[in-house]
Amino acid sequence: xxxxxxxxxxxxxxxxxxxxxxxxxxxxxxxxxxxxxxxxxxxxxxxxxxxxxxxxxxxxxxxxxxxxxxxxxxxxxxxxxxxxxxxxxxxxxxxxxxxxxxxxxxxxxxxxxxxxxxxxxxxxxxxxxxxxxxxxxxxxxxxxxxxxxxxxxxxxxxxxxxxxxxxxxxxxxxxxxxxxxxxxxxxxxxxxxxxxxxxxxxxxxxxxxxxxxxxxxxxxxxxxxxxxxxxxxxxxxxxxxxxxxxxxxxxxxxxxxxxxxxxxxxxxxxxxxxxxxxxxxxxxxxxxxxxxxxxxxxxxxxxxxxxxxxxxxxxxxxxxxxxxxxxxxxxxxx
Amino acid sequence: xxxxxxxxxxxxxxxxxxxxxxxxxxxxxxxxxxxxxxxxxxxxxxxxxxxxxxxxxxxxxxxxxxxxxxxxxxxxxxxxxxxxxxxxxxxxxxxxxxxxxxxxxxxxxxxxxxxxxxxxxxxxxxxxxxxxxxxxxxxxxxxxxxxxxxxxxxxxxxxxxxxxxxxxxxxxxxxxxxxxxxxxxxxxxxxxxxxxxxxxxxxxxxxxxxxxxxxxxxxxxxxxxxxxxxxxxxxxxxxxxxxxxxxxxxxxxxxxxxxxxxxxxxxxxxxxxxxxxxxxxxxxxxxxxxxxxxxxxxxxxxxxxxxxxxxxxxxxxxxxxxxxxxxxxxxxxx
DNA sequence: ATGAAAGCGCTAACAA
DNA sequence: TTGTTAGCGCTTTCAT
Numbered sequence: 001x002x003x004x005x006x007x008x009x010x011x012x013x014x015x016x017x018x019x020x021x022x023x024x025x026x027x028x029x030x031x032x033x034x035x036x037x038x039x040x041x042x043x044x045x046x047x048x049x050x051x052x053x054x055x056x057x058x059x060x061x062x063x064x065x066x067x068x069x070x071x072x073x074x075x076x077x078x079x080x081x082x083x084x085x086x087x088x089x090x091x092x093x094x095x096x097x098x099x100x101x102x103x104x105x106x107x108x109x110x111x112x113x114x115x116x117x118x119x120x121x122x123x124x125x126x127x128x129x130x131x132x133x134x135x136x137x138x139x140x141x142x143x144x145x146x147x148x149x150x151x152x153x154x155x156x157x158x159x160x161x162x163x164x165x166x167x168x169x170x171x172x173x174x175x176x177x178x179x180x181x182x183x184x185x186x187x188x189x190x191x192x193x194x195x196x197x198x199x200x201x202x203x204x205x206x207x208x209x210x211x212x213x214x215x216x217x218x219x220x221x222x223x224x225x226x227x228x229x230x231x232x233x234x235x236x237x238x239x240x241x242x243x244x245x246x247x248x249x250x251x252x253x254x255x256x257x258x259x260x261x262x263x264x265x266x267x268x269x270x271x272x273x274x275x276x277x278x279x280x281x282x283x284x285x286x287x288x289x290x291x292x293x294x295x296x297x298x299x300x301x302x303x304x305x306x307x308x309x310x311x312x313x314x315x316x317x318x319x320x321x322x323x324x325x326x327x328x329x330x331x332x333x334x
Numbered sequence: 335x336x337x338x339x340x341x342x343x344x345x346x347x348x349x350x351x352x353x354x355x356x357x358x359x360x361x362x363x364x365x366x367x368x369x370x371x372x373x374x375x376x377x378x379x380x381x382x383x384x385x386x387x388x389x390x391x392x393x394x395x396x397x398x399x400x401x402x403x404x405x406x407x408x409x410x411x412x413x414x415x416x417x418x419x420x421x422x423x424x425x426x427x428x429x430x431x432x433x434x435x436x437x438x439x440x441x442x443x444x445x446x447x448x449x450x451x452x453x454x455x456x457x458x459x460x461x462x463x464x465x466x467x468x469x470x471x472x473x474x475x476x477x478x479x480x481x482x483x484x485x486x487x488x489x490x491x492x493x494x495x496x497x498x499x500x501x502x503x504x505x506x507x508x509x510x511x512x513x514x515x516x517x518x519x520x521x522x523x524x525x526x527x528x529x530x531x532x533x534x535x536x537x538x539x540x541x542x543x544x545x546x547x548x549x550x551x552x553x554x555x556x557x558x559x560x561x562x563x564x565x566x567x568x569x570x571x572x573x574x575x576x577x578x579x580x581x582x583x584x585x586x587x588x589x590x591x592x593x594x595x596x597x598x599x600x601x602x603x604x605x606x607x608x609x610x611x612x613x614x615x616x617x618x619x620x621x622x623x624x625x626x627x628x629x630x631x632x633x634x635x636x637x638x639x640x641x642x643x644x645x646x647x648x649x650x651x652x653x654x655x656x657x658x659x660x661x662x663x664x665x666x667x668x
Numbered sequence: 669a670t671g672a673a674a675g676c677g678c679t680a681a682c683a684a
Numbered sequence: 685t686t687g688t689t690a691g692c693g694c695t696t697t698c699a700t
Contacts, residue, residue, distance in 0.1 A: 001448065001476065003693060014671045019695060029669055046447040050387045051693035054676050059384065061427070069416075070612070075409050082403070082430050091449065093395070094428045096416050113380040114335065114677090115425065142335065227615060249615065256590055256618045278404070281561060281583065282616040284590045337677060348687045353679060363685055385677035388692050448693090 002043040011039060022047075053114075061091045062305060063116035065107050067099045067124045067151075072248060072276055073294050074122060077149060080298020081120055088306050099125040105135045117309050118145040120301045123153055128194055131155075140315065147305045149297050151194050159304040160320040161297050165195050168290050168325040169202030172272045173244050175327065177206060179270055179334045181242035185233070186217040187254060188246035189226060199246040199274070216240070226250065230257050245273035255283035255332050271332040285331025297323050336377040345369060356381075387448075395425045396639060397450035399441050401433045401458045401485075406582060406610055407628050408456060411483060414632020415454055422640050433459040439469045451643050452479040454635045457487055462528055465489075474649065481639045483631050485528050493638040494654040495631050499529050502624050502659040503536030506606045507578050509661065511540060513604055513668045515576035516547065521564065521588060522580035523554040533580040533608070550574070560584065564591050579607035589617035589666050605666040619665025631657050 008015045013032065021028045021036035022045075028036075039045075053059040062085055066074045078094065085092050093116055095107035104124045111119070119139065127133075128151060136156045140146055149161040176184050186203045190196035204215045218233045220226055230253050234240060245251035251273020258269045265271060265285055272288045273280075280287040300321050307313070342349045347366065355362045355370035356379075362370075373379075387393040396419055400408045412428065419426050427450055429441035438458045445453070453473065461467075462485060470490045474480055483495040510518050520537045524530035538549045552567045554560055564587050568574060579585035585607020592603050599605060599619055606622045607614075614621040634655050641647070 001693095005693075015694085016672075016696080017670055019693095020670090023695085027669065032669080046443070048388075048448040048693050050384055050393065050448045051676090052695085053384045054382075054388050054678095054692090055694050055696095057676070069403075069409050069413050070406070072404070072406070075403050078428075079403050079430060082428065086429070091427050091429075091445070093425050094412075094416065095420070095425075096413060109380070111425070114382040114384045227618065227620070249612065252616050253618075256593075256616070259590075259593065260618045278583065279616070282586050282590070282613070284561065284587075284594045286561070335677095339677075349677090350679075350688080351686055353677095354686090357679085359680095361685065366685080382677050385692090386679085388676090388694095389678050389680095391692070 001048065002045050003048065004045075007036065007039055007043070007045060011035060058117050058309075059115065060089055061093055061116045062302070063095065063107070063111040063119045063121075064092050065095045065097055065104060065119060065121040067097050067104075067122055069094075069096055072279060073150075073274075073292060076276065076294035077122070077298040077301070080295035080300075081302045082298075083295075084299040084302035085306070088302070090302075090306060097124040101126040101130060101132055108135050108139050112139055112142055112144055116144070118147070118305050120147045120149065120298075120305055122149055123151040125151075125192055127153070129192065145305060145308045145313075145315075147301045147308075149301045157316055157318055159301075159308065159318050161301045161304065162320065162322055163195070163292050163297070163325060164322050165198035166202040166205075168274075168327075169199040169244060169246070170206045171202075172290055172327060173203045173206035176242040176244065176270050176272065176333070177210065179242070181270055182213065183216065183237070183239045184213075184242035184244060185237065185240050186215065186244050186246065187220070187230065187233070187250040188217070189220040189222055189224070189250060190247045191219040196246055199244075203244050220250075226253055227257065230254055231261070234258065234261055234263075241269055243269060243271040243273075245271065245275075248273065248275040248279050251275055251287045251289070251332075252279060252283040255285070255287060259284070266332050266334050270334060272327070280328075280330060283332065288330045288333040289328050291326045291328050293323055293325065335382065336379050337382065338379075341370065341373055341377070341379060345373060392451050392643075393449065394423055395427055395450045396636070397429065397441070397445040397453045397455075398426050399429045399431055399438060399453060399455040401431050401438075401456055403428075403430055406613060407484075407608075407626060410610065410628035411456070411632040411635070414629035414634075415636045416632075417629075418633040418636035419640070422636070424636075424640060431458040435460040435464060435466055442469055442473050446473055446476055446478055450478070452481070452639050454481045454483065454639055456483055457485040459485075459526055461487070463526065479639060479642045479647075481635045481642075483635045491650055491652055493635075493642065493652050495635045495638065496654065496656055497529070497626050497631070498656050498658060499532035500536040500539075502608075502661075503533040503578060503580070504540045505536075506624055506661060507537045507540035510576040510578065510604050510606065510667070511544065513576070515604055517550065517571070517573045518547075518576035518578060519567070519571065519574050520549065520551040520578050520580065521554070521567070521584040522551070523556060523558070523560060523584060524581045525553040530580055533578075537578050554584075560587055561591065564588055565595070568592065568595055568597075575603055577603060577605040577607075579605065579609075582607065582609040582613050585609055585621045585623070585666075586613060586617040589619070589621060593618070600665065600667050604668060606661070614662075614664060617666065622664045622667040623662050624659045625662050626659050627657055
């Protein structure tokens, strides 16, 4: 890597002259500016990022901590973050907490040593369970702002981007009720997460508004055999004519399983799930989905953070942004 | 962030004493070391990463450039890279090229200014099509090693991690032939990629070893309606009794579509596809898959790079590592 | 118009 | 055993 020093030497001027010339300072003579720029161009000079960071005490880098990159929703949010960040000249350093509180703490610690200007994160499952927030608070106190998305810690004062999980599931369930469905089941493999709970509550609310109906939920563990559980569930609850799925896989599996058990979708059973375009393609008919606009969530989170970094917002002047979902009707509903 | 300077001041010793004490230098008195460490602990002192990077001229950071993070295979490789890197004390900066040559060049440029010690990347589709490699070569010449995985540029001398695509598809096709299948089709939505081409060639080789059989390939564009294309394909080629799918979605869709068209899987049609555990769950029966061990690919790539960085390997002393696939038999084959 | 010098936080050779 | 100093690459204030 060529440095200012080398350019200066070759041009027989001082380092500061070169620096100023490259930064279009008014102080430097036109002729000199030209010579400097030409040589810099020739050598493809780029200012050393690390030196700049040290000098200016900011890195133009955002730390992103996500629990699971194999989760398509989270990957998509990451995509949104990356794009928005890149558009503003920020890089992202990605850490994966693997749903572990320990790893989350560690990543926060590790990057809080000057590597990044702030964080965007989705709280790990273990952290939510244990309701630990101290590490978030102390990071913020160090002057490193945090933006949380999707799964957030309510006790922490910071910017947040969330989905209207409760409302979306409520509305989705209502739309099945409007089709005339009477036995609508709720299927989830994420009932350990705050968003999973919210979704179930939204479903339950819609159901319980009709005194003659009852809730019927299948809660599966992450590592259960989801196909088997869903098949058994269908077999043990014969009259199911509607399904609301809380995660991206369950809806697709429910449709294919229903078909395989001889039900017609959507004539006999309607299915709605949280999913993305590509995954909703994996069932026949295609899954009617609640789109969370993951990219927008990411973009919003990045905007909030960058705005905070560039305008030095106060620690308690925080925003919570709600990104609305859309119901994309497809073949699995009437 | 507390600095050495502040600690030194408070302890009434020099900065270098503090530095040495914290680095367990033999030079410093036991008593002093103790005092220093206690105060550092109290203030939760962490050496500033940026200053260290500048001083030592290395960042302990790896630049990862991937074409598409929504591709499950690539996300999984990223996961493998991150974990292996973290285990060795490296961070990763992730850039997404979006399959664009321009963005790939840009990312390489942007990070080659001291932000990272080296790169792990998967060549963008556009780059492969135009067969551009200059940006890779010049990055390497700058002293920043590159490790390529999956889609690689053969003309660039660097470490590589690849899958035995040709052989895997050849073997998969053979295994269908051994089931007695006579009309085995190949379905792909990635025939624009080097790996897509290799997979088709592996399939074709196995077929053409039997003079009485012919190849039958469905090549779809990325943004085609894959369900529709596959349905039409089945309808126009009545006798298909086996499918080899080159990408992760096509196999799943083929199974579900076959079922929906009234075929029994695997009795009437056997299907094998490249996929991951979670996606193979999306069809009933489950897809028999060629597992690429994406995490291992990532881990291997990270190892190669870190090894090179730490041992200063010569530019032409390069390795190509082939990660073998495994055929995971499931319900979609006999 | 140009240059010298300080300083960001740290390490390490050298001096005391 | 401890401290002084230089230097990593850069910007910027203050001379010249």
